[in-house]
Amino acid sequence: MEAAIKQEPVIRLATPKDAEVLLAIYAPYVRDTAITFEYDVPELPEFRKRIESTLEKYPYLVAERNGIPTGYAYAGPFHPRAAYQHSAELSIYLSQDSRGQGIGKALYRHLEKILLSQGVYNLEACITFAEKGDSYVPSTSPLFHRALGFQTVARFTQCGYKFGRWFDVIWMEKLIGQRPVYPEPFIPFPELAKR
Template sequence: MNTPDIKIRLVTLADAPALLHIYQYYVQQTAITFEYDTPTIEEFEKRIRNISLGYPYLVAYADNKILGFAYLSSFHPRAAYIWSAEISIYLSHDVQHHGIGTLLYNELEKIAAAQNILNINACISLPKTTDTHLPMTSIYFHKKNGFKKVAHFHDVGYKFNTWFDMIWMEKSNNIHPSPMTPFIPYPQIKKDFFA
């Protein structure tokens, strides 16, 4: 698979079954997500709708097949945190290491800048030792894309009869002006990114 063949677009609710199929693998086979049960299609559609009210939710595809998805979401509901966002990504487990994640992240970072988001944070589960349910790929991916570890929590997730740590990684704009320009919800600027 060549990266130039990959296209990025906004999610639609019609994508929910394909996205849920990708996510189901991570729920059932990995500790990358700490969810135990695969969400229903209705719950997954609700998540897409809620996130899309304020943030970009993107899919990567080639030949009309969805290969993965990534989105920004609220870092914390209190007003003072509005200039920070959490980033999440899930790729079909058989298409990793082809640059798809980096394409998605590059697009999300451009949109985040247009929304006046200054800090992008990733919550990542971490194994204590080599674990078949939790490879280190997410940490390596985020490091490669300029994220730095900023927090480490011990024994916070229990899945597959194993305790896992969790870290936060951050990519931050070095300039934090004051006064700060307002956060712009994504629907107000999406025409500038996707027709």
């Protein structure tokens, strides 16, 4: 019997119509983990609005296998001040049965290419961290980011409280592209198609 060939995920742009299926991917992270510090699963209209708001300036990508969304990743501002325009914060969520299959790497590769074309040179990731194994915080996220070239640049001690416990947060960073001496202004995502 032949071994199954792993199919590369199809990466596409998210739309507000994806809100329901993407919210279904996100909800277990809210209910069962401290990976996100949200306490309550967002309502569908709120989640749809988040997608729309992100797409006004940044990419929001969906990974599919056989036409079924298996994960998503998006970028947002690292900080609202103008001088931070060349840095972006990344977020990624995969369906519970899709982890460890290369989907996250494919999403981040696409996201990185788009962000570089927008004039982003610093990728930032805020990650809940537990020194030892923890049922609410798996150790996979720092390992995933490290494998993609991110380095830990900061740690905040017991700054998040969820499930009756305190959690640390680390920031991981990846520098991409050649940083120009005089960079062009950040290009909002919808304007890329016009160039």
